[in-house]
Amino acid sequence: MVKGCDxxxxxxxxxxxxxxxxxxxxxxxxxxxxxSTASVPDISETATTPTLTQETAVDLVEKWLQEKHKVFxxxxxxQVLARYTTGRYFQKSQNTVDWLKSNNAYYQFESPLVxxxxxxxxxxxxxxxxVKVTESLSLYSQGQAKPSQNTTExxxxxxxxxxxxxxxxxx
Numbered sequence: 001m002v003k004g005c006d007x008x009x010x011x012x013x014x015x016x017x018x019x020x021x022x023x024x025x026x027x028x029x030x031x032x033x034x035x036s037t038a039s040v041p042d043i044s045e046t047a048t049t050p051t052l053t054q055e056t057a058v059d060l061v062e063k064w065l066q067e068k069h070k071v072f073x074x075x076x077x078x079q080v081l082a083r084y085t086t087g088r089y090f091q092k093s094q095n096t097v098d099w100l101k102s103n104n105a106y107y108q109f110e111s112p113l114v115x116x117x118x119x120x121x122x123x124x125x126x127x128x129x130x131v132k133v134t135e136s137l138s139l140y141s142q143g144q145a146k147p148s149q150n151t152t153e154x155x156x157x158x159x160x161x162x163x164x165x166x167x168x169x170x171x
Contacts (some may be wrong), residue, residue, distance in 0.1 A: 020089040054120040057129035071105035087168040105141035125160035
């Protein structure tokens with residue numbers, strides 16, 4: 001049982017489609033590293049407290065944008081994706097990774113510039129934060145780079161999940 005629960009740890013901790021009850025499947029199994037007792041990397045102050053300010057929300061988005069190069073290029077690290085995202089955003093990003101892998105392609109990103117737009121609200125376990133993102137990126141496919149630079153305003157929906165704020169969607 002311990003070996004099986006240790007093997008399932010990442011799945012139980014990171015699958016956005018599992019209920020909180022399902023995540024506790026291995027709780028009480030002596031010696032296992034169940035999701036409720038496993039150490040979760042601290043990505044921001046919001047990981048230790050459910051209180052969210054506009055500054056910490058923007059910081060979460062900025063940290064994700066700085067780390068996403070690990071997700072959208074080899075080795076396509078889905079643990080980084082699960083650390084920062086959940087729900088629809090996680091699924092859309094995972095679909096992008098699947099497309100990149102099947103087309104032998106990847107993205108390369110330059111450091112993004114993130115600015116708050118002033119949009120911010122928190123309602124229970126969901127929040128919305130508006131940011132303006134300027135980033136340079138290149139899609140590498142079939143040996144060719146397709147560079148672009150974008151400045152786009154997004155409204156990110158954040159979800160409080162197991163005491164940690166994550167990106168749930170963006171528009």
